[in-house]
Amino acid sequence: MTVVQQILYTEHPADWWKLAETLGFVAPFPPDAAWGEFHADGVLGIHGVEDEHGVTAAHRPGTTDIHLIVEDLDAAASALSGFDVEAVTMEGVGEMVIVRAASGVSISVSEGAVQRGAGDIAVQPTWFQEDLTEPRGILEALGFRAGIVADRGGWVEMLCDGGVVGLHEGEPRIGLSFEARGDLDALAVRLRDAGFAASVVDEAFARTVRISDPDGGDEVWINAVQEDLHGYHR
Known part of the structure; x- marks a missing residue:
């Protein structure tokens, strides 16, 4: 099994905790300024860019990482042997594997207790890169x-046991987004009632809810499940 953890770096963790809970994520333990974890279909990690001593982390606020949680890290490393892989040990996390694409984008993998996704909201980080062959191969190697x-x-929409990763042609980076199942208009009302300026937009592929980024970056997209397959296939 493989579960997606979308990690957001922020100067405003409390605002993101509120957004996560409004969307339908559940925190398995109380978050703090350095780290909060919220579960639904996949995991949303909210990482403060300053620790309790005011020390700034290496990541800029508003940036996003893809981290994958697997049952067997050795098996994952073996499956990724054809790619640029580095084994590292991170304090507080333990052994990890870093996979670097030729574009410079990297993702991380660690071993942990995983469970199938649940709920009406999913993490959907988007991996942007000009050639999608390599990132697709990396993710397929991980199941x-x-x-x-x-x-x-x-x-390309890439599915696993918890969460979704989108692969999109473009300037190499990781973008943050979510996928919502159910009534998108009701979700927008719930977000507005919680104090978020939410609007519903009709895109060619599906409807989306847009809200302002608490860190002042691009709007946060919450995409409905795509039903219109004109120009697409499963």
Whole structure:
């Protein structure tokens, strides 16, 4: 099994805790300024960019990482042997594997207790890169499978046991987004009632809820499940 953990770095962790809970994530333990963890279909990690001593982390606020949790790290490392892989040990986390794509984008993998995703909200980090062949191969080696794919390339939905990773042609980076199941208009109302300026936008692929980024970056996208397959296939 493989579960996606979308890690957000922020100067405003409390605002993100409130957003996570409004979306339907559940915290298995109380968050603090350095780290909060919220579970649904996949895991949202909220990482403060300053520790309790005011020391600033290496990550800029508003940036996102993809971390994958697997049952067997040795098996994952073996499956990734054809890629650029480095074994590291991180304080507080333990042994990890870092996988670097030719574009410079990297993701991390660690071993842990995993469970299948649950709930009406999923993490959906998006891996942007000009050529999607390599990131797709990396994720498939870790047990992901392709869902909806654009007929002309440019988009691949990668599915696993908890959470979703989107692969999108573009300037190399990791972007933050979510996927919501159910009534998107009701979700927008719930967000507005909680104090978030939420609007519903019709995109070519699906409807989305847009809210302002608490860190002042690009709008946060919460995408409905794609039903219209014009120009796409499963």
